Amino acid sequence: MLDLTLRYMLHYTALHNTTPHRTTPCNATPRYDTLKFTTPSHDTQRFTTTHNATPIIATKQYATLFYISLLYNTKRNATIHHSKPHHDQLRHTALQNTTPRNATLCNTTLQYITPCHALQRFNLIYHTTPCHTTLSHATHTFNTPRHFSLHYNTPQQDMLHCNTQQHARLHNANIHHATPSYAALHYTIQGIQLDFAVADTGSQL
Incomplete structure (x- = not known):
C-alpha cells in the first residue's frame, strides 16, 4: 500500500x-x-x-x-544626460553652440569676432588684418628703406606702383593717416574693396 x-x-x-x-x-x-x-x-x-x-x-x-x-x-x-556642467560643456557646447566654451571655439571664432580668427581668416584670405598690414603692406611696401629704394626712388617703380589706384590707396592709408592699426582695419579694407569695384570699370586716380 x-x-x-x-x-x-x-x-x-x-x-x-x-x-x-x-x-x-x-x-x-x-x-x-x-x-x-x-x-x-x-x-x-x-x-x-x-x-x-x-x-x-x-x-x-x-x-x-x-x-x-x-x-x-x-x-x-x-x-x-541633463544637469552637470561637464555635460553641458560637452553636449550643449559642441552641438547647440550655447556655452562660453563653444562660443569661443565655434560662434566667436567662426563668425569673425576674436582676434585669433581675424588674423587667421582675414589675413590669409583678404589681407586686411593688422598682422598682414604690418608684415606685408607696411614692412614690405612702405616702411623699410629697401622698399622705398625699390618703389619710390626709381622712375620705373614710380610708373608701375605709385600711379596705380591700388597702390595710392594703400600708400595714403598707411603713410598719411595716424596709426597702422587704424589704417589696416579701416582704410586698407575700404581701399581693397574699392579697388575691386574700380578695377571693373578701369578707372584710375
Whole structure:
C-alpha cells in the first residue's frame, strides 16, 4: 500500500506538473516559491529582465541601480544626460553652440569676432588684418628703406606702383593717416574693396 502511494505521488507530480507545493513541503520551497514569485532574487531576475516592472515598483536595489541611475537621479546620469556642467560643456557646447566654451571655439571664432580668427581668416584670405598690414603692406611696401629704394626712388617703380589706384590707396592709408592699426582695419579694407569695384570699370586716380 505504501509503495502504491509513493508511486502515485511521483507519477502525479512529475507527469502532470502539479507543483510540489501541494504534495511535499520539502520541494515546495526551492521550486515553486523561489522560482516563481516569492523571493526578491527571482523578482529581480524575472520581472526586471522580462517585464521591467519590479525594479521600478518593488526591488529597491534594482531601482537604485537602474531606474534612478540610468534615468535621472544619480550623479552618473546627471553628468551624461541633463544637469552637470561637464555635460553641458560637452553636449550643449559642441552641438547647440550655447556655452562660453563653444562660443569661443565655434560662434566667436567662426563668425569673425576674436582676434585669433581675424588674423587667421582675414589675413590669409583678404589681407586686411593688422598682422598682414604690418608684415606685408607696411614692412614690405612702405616702411623699410629697401622698399622705398625699390618703389619710390626709381622712375620705373614710380610708373608701375605709385600711379596705380591700388597702390595710392594703400600708400595714403598707411603713410598719411595716424596709426597702422587704424589704417589696416579701416582704410586698407575700404581701399581693397574699392579697388575691386574700380578695377571693373578701369578707372584710375
